[in-house]
Amino acid sequence: MPKDYPRSLRVSEQLRRELTLLVRNAVRDPRVSDFAISEVVVSKDLSAAKVYYTPYSSNPDLAELQQGLEKATPFLRKELGRLLRLRIVPHLSFVYDDSLDRSSRLDALLSDNRLPAEESEESKPDQAPEE
Numbered sequence: 157m158p159k160d161y162p163r164s165l166r167v168s169e170q171l172r173r174e175l176t177l178l179v180r181n182a183v184r185d186p187r188v189s190d191f192a193i194s195e196v197v198v199s200k201d202l203s204a205a206k207v208y209y210t211p212y213s214s215n216p217d218l219a220e221l222q223q224g225l226e227k228a229t230p231f232l233r234k235e236l237g238r239l240l241r242l243r244i245v246p247h248l249s250f251v252y253d254d255s256l257d258r259s260s261r262l263d264a265l266l267s268d269n270r271l272p273a274e275e276s277e278e279s280k281p282d283q284a285p286e287e
Contacts (some may be wrong), residue, residue, distance in 0.1 A: 166285055170197040170240065171205055175248075176237050179228075187224030190216070194253045198246055205246035208253035225250040 176193050195208040211221060229248050237245040 162199055162200075164198045164202060164281055165254060167202055167242070167246075168196040171198065171207075171236065171246070172196040174236060175232060178232055183228050183231070185224045185228055187220045188228055191221060194255075202242065202246055203244055207248055207250050209250060210253045210256055222250060222252070230285055250286065257287060 171285040172193055172195065175196065179188060179193070191209050192212065194206060197206045197208070199205070207225075209221075209225070211218070212260050231251070233248060233281045236242075
């Protein structure tokens with residue numbers, strides 16, 4: 157394997173795929189629904205993994221979703237141990253991924269700033285370049 161694609165990246169991608177399937181098909185908690193796992197970051201020694209998630213709905217109850225995920229963590233680790241061939245199954249910690257919120261706020265700020273500039277350019281008369 158080339159050095160630019162270390163084992164921790166391969167394991168994190170495999171964890172993301174397996175966790176997505178497990179949450180969708182095996183977890184029965186109603187609090188754990190309508191969200192996507194956006195990224196999994198695994199430590200270099202593969203003992204811990206941060207699972208970043210994003211809810212689908214626009215105004216989710218993040219506290220309930222977080223509690224449901226924390227409650228399902230032992231079950232998910234047990235199933236991951238059964239499915240994956242790892243000596244140590246990483247400890248999972250679920251983290252809300254707010255990158256979509258930040259990007260939409262930034263986009264709104266940029267679009268608010270862009271409107272006056274576009275209007276002022278349209279209202280300027282065409283000027284000949286000075287020599």
